[in-house]
Amino acid sequence: MKRNLEHIEYKKDTEALAKFAKALGHPTRIAILKHLEKQSCCFTGDLVEVFPLAQSTVSQHLKELKNVGLIQGELKPPKIKYCINQENWTIAKSLFQDFFS
Amino acid sequence: MKRNLEHIEYKKDTEALAKFAKALGHPTRIAILKHLEKQSCCFTGDLVEVFPLAQSTVSQHLKELKNVGLIQGELKPPKIKYCINQENWTIAKSLFQDFFS
DNA sequence: ATTAACTATCGTAAATTTACGATGGATTTT
DNA sequence: AAAATCCATCGTAAATTTACGATAGTTAAT
Numbered sequence: 001m002k003r004n005l006e007h008i009e010y011k012k013d014t015e016a017l018a019k020f021a022k023a024l025g026h027p028t029r030i031a032i033l034k035h036l037e038k039q040s041c042c043f044t045g046d047l048v049e050v051f052p053l054a055q056s057t058v059s060q061h062l063k064e065l066k067n068v069g070l071i072q073g074e075l076k077p078p079k080i081k082y083c084i085n086q087e088n089w090t091i092a093k094s095l096f097q098d099f100f101s
Numbered sequence: 102m103k104r105n106l107e108h109i110e111y112k113k114d115t116e117a118l119a120k121f122a123k124a125l126g127h128p129t130r131i132a133i134l135k136h137l138e139k140q141s142c143c144f145t146g147d148l149v150e151v152f153p154l155a156q157s158t159v160s161q162h163l164k165e166l167k168n169v170g171l172i173q174g175e176l177k178p179p180k181i182k183y184c185i186n187q188e189n190w191t192i193a194k195s196l197f198q199d200f201f202s
Numbered sequence: 203a204t205t206a207a208c209t210a211t212c213g214t215a216a217a218t219t220t221a222c223g224a225t226g227g228a229t230t231t232t
Numbered sequence: 233a234a235a236a237t238c239c240a241t242c243g244t245a246a247a248t249t250t251a252c253g254a255t256a257g258t259t260a261a262t
Contacts, residue, residue: 022126093201
């Protein structure tokens, strides 16, 4: 049973858009980002109180958002302050805008 | 080892946006939609020729896009003509617009 | 009535995602 | 130095996704 495990190569924009969309593809992550839009910034602990999820789960979602560059973490010992990464946010925004235009 | 398998309830808009984003979260589906934007409509077979994927795989991606309402299929025997569902497309568009505003 | 063309669906395996508790590392406070 | 706080990471189980080939269903053509 042969199976093709290689990935097709798409255009850069297509890949980038899909990557951002995938990161947005979970309601918890949308809710986290909406929270960050309102508050501009927040700590992991704040989110753990807002969502009925384990701390490790929230941390994992934050990691994914960080990996695609939508947010960034700043060390404010002993906490970590998360903010939206404006640069990449703008990039994502225009990718979606172009797509839906 | 207890685990919470229930889903958190989010606001309607949050759930809707996440659902659309999830559907857009794969480069093949982005590429399919871009193709549909250009061509306005196409048949499954057209896409099978464009993408180096099995027919069943393309069909599966189309099904997901149909399930979230981004496209619709019209019977044009013996083919099926797929188009963008303008109504839901507009809904998705404004959800993303509002989100990134 | 057969056959051909087109596409959905089934069955499946591998990979990924999502959730949790437990652990560990870094800094602050005591 | 010890304890407490905050958070990432590890290990892991269940669920979901992604891909394929094979099969089945539907309509058109022969």
